[in-house]
Amino acid sequence: MTCSHAPPWQAICSRQALENGQFFEFSLAVAEQNVDTLPLTGFAFLDGDTPRAYVNRCPHMGIELNWVPGRFKDTDNLFLQCSTHGALFKPRDGECIAGPCQGDALTALDIREAGVILEVRLPE
């Protein structure tokens, strides 16, 4: 008998919901959320044809990146951008390439396709 301690997967949206540059925001069903911190949320999008998902928390101050629902890109539509101080993150791996947390990175979530539904693995 095998025993897996890997966290479970959570369905978030259909792949179709991410077409045309759309972002999808979701709550993470983490069992033990600290009441002193913000609820854990994430966002998903298509990087080219590849679905990607990150925890919606800027490494600079630990707050959500976006002020406007679904708005995560810079004006050139090249990088993910934090609305508070303008840090820029590479969509592919979440690395901060400019701003107060340069060299740090967003927390990536494993994402997979299960039929037409996208699922993320819950953080431990």
Ligand code: FES
């Ligand atoms: S809170 Fe994101 S760059 Fe400062």
